[in-house]
Amino acid sequence: MTESSTGRALQIDGLDVYYGRVHALRELSIHVDEGEIVALLGNNGAGKTTTLASVSGVVPARSGRIQAFGTDVTTAKPWEIVGAGVVHVPEGRRIFSRLTIHENLQLGGYLVKDEKVVDQRIEEVYERLPRLAERRTQQGGTLSGGEQQMLAVGRALVAGPRLLMLDEPSMGLAPLIVAQIMDLVQRINESGTSVLLVEQNARAALRIAHRAYVVENGEITLEGPAKELAADSRVIDAYLGA
Template sequence: MLEIDGLDVHYGGVHALRGLSLGVAEGEIVALLGNNGAGKTTTLSAVSGLLRPSGGEVVFDGKTITREKPHRITARGLVHVPEGRRIFSTLSVHENLQLGGYLVRDQAEIRTRIERVYELLPRLAERRAQQGGTLSGGEQQMLAIGRALVTGPRLLLLDEPSMGLAPLVVASVMELIAGINAQGTSVLLVEQNAVAALAIAHRGYVIENGECVLDGPAAELRRDSRVVEAYLGGVREGERG
């Protein structure tokens, strides 16, 4: 579904991605792990067209999208939920969701998609008239994901959806992501909380300094000593209380 081949990205004199290659198959959740500054957010921004790569290729659904405009990439069904939620704080929950359908011409289809979001996230339905900025952090994250669902994604790019959230809320967000995947949407998940990410992912990649240094099935990464020491707090799977 998504193939990234030899991707290079420069910020001025900084070489942020160095020949990065990875893929997401239809129906997968793929976790992208790494420390701050490793290139995770840069990867998502390059895939979604927010950054122009200096080399390499991005292919989605068999078509090269490396230099397409972001709105055209979104229209193909590749939808980016950036770090920090970025909802419209002065608009209501319902108005935020309506904006998710900005590329959809059929108003009846937009209404149908919003109702599906409300069924999936009844808390948003309860707060449909409430301003987005008055929601809790977890509710704002769910609204950001819900807005993306109205766009009609085949592949969701999620950047740090658990950032700043309490552990119980993190669990709810991860359950939501797994549920969305179970309904047929593929996911590329950037997440500092490696334990939570690998618990729902099918596969994962670890990147350092803009390069992929490790990849494999999520179950194997949870047991890999390098991942355990660097990202899982030194505790192997099965040892957590």
């Protein structure tokens, strides 16, 4: 991995990704500045999840370049990318249902060599999310959908992310819980963590994001400040309704 520019949490340039013969991402270019929340909007199959999977090193790029905090991670292994400070909360939460909340959180620190640091981060998660603290010995699979999403985010925080990538954190949740999740994301960002937010709930995402991109068929079709996109008739018609 080679060093490059700084000031950017994430820089993606000309990314092409294929699934067999399917051209999933087409010269996609986006960036996240340090301290930003950037939303990536689009319909199912547009390429949002593929973008995060490519950054995480799970799906290889055919061409293009990915940089995280000035370091080229285009061909890095997933654990190297986590080590560089980029942590991905996947769609569907993917917590370990038979493990307790505390055990799930401990797994978030699997790359952290200092156990005291892991313990300190877990306590910080409990302070931030007291509902998890109250249930720390409860199996993850017995939690509500919203609590499982909070656990998935908490587990990611134990890894010590500088850039947190969230894939559909509001999926399947009641509006009140969605508001709580978005508030959590905003508070995480205010504490110094950059965020790339993939979200079908465009209204909720644009409410907290600084900037946003719209992806269609693997290509960026719109980009700009979140407030401007929220007022853009094309975004309103496609994603926000009347």
